[in-house]
Amino acid sequence: MKEILVDIETYSEVDIRKCGLYRYAMDPSFEILLIAWSTDTGAGFGEAQCADLASGDPFPEELLEAFQSGRVRLIAHNASFERVCFSIHLQKNWLGQYLAPGEFLSPDSWICMMVMAGSLALPLALEDVGVVLKTAQRKDKEGERLIKLFSMPCKPTKSNGMRTRNLPEHYPEEWAKF
Numbered sequence: 001m002k003e004i005l006v007d008i009e010t011y012s013e014v015d016i017r018k019c020g021l022y023r024y025a026m027d028p029s030f031e032i033l034l035i036a037w038s039t040d041t042g043a044g045f046g047e048a049q050c051a052d053l054a055s056g057d058p059f060p061e062e063l064l065e066a067f068q069s070g071r072v073r074l075i076a077h078n079a080s081f082e083r084v085c086f087s088i089h090l091q092k093n094w095l096g097q098y099l100a101p102g103e104f105l106s107p108d109s110w111i112c113m114m115v116m117a118g119s120l121a122l123p124l125a126l127e128d129v130g131v132v133l134k135t136a137q138r139k140d141k142e143g144e145r146l147i148k149l150f151s152m153p154c155k156p157t158k159s160n161g162m163r164t165r166n167l168p169e170h171y172p173e174e175w176a177k178f
Contacts, residue, residue, distance in 0.1 A: 003040040079112035
């Protein structure tokens with residue numbers, strides 16, 4: 001069975017920690033900003049690809065096909081986040097073509113690395129898993145700052161032109177890192 005590792009970055013005016021995943025993703029302000037994925041080539045996972053939806057990239061056909069086929073295993077850390085966010089995105093943008101209103105992608109096609117870590121008595125946070133396993137590649141510490149910069153509303157100030165959201169064009173160098 002084909003496998004795809006997937007990670008997304010999103011934006012919503014709703015604080016997910018206060019309101020939960022479904023309220024976060026169902027808010028009208030919700031959008032998927034970036035999608036990173038890597039496909040199992042049979043000899044390991046290939047080079048990561050990135051779709052910058054916030055800057056106009058199209059949604060990856062490979063993922064749309066994977067969602068429909070039921071023969072692809074989708075792997076993510078906290079897979080319920082990706083699954084629900086993709087479901088809401090599909091409902092908003094392709095209503096009826098991929099999912100009926102109120103329908104969600106089946107969890108049967110998803111593997112959650114966070115659940116797997118917990119089942120092995122490892123920490124649930126991705127960063128902590130890397131520390132415990134002493135992996136060479138760790139979660140990027142700058143990622144948290146970039147999430148706050150692009151994935152959450154910002155306070156309107158005179159210096160930022162009273163905007164309530166940071167977009168790629170406001171911080172192009174940071175966006176490239178994100």
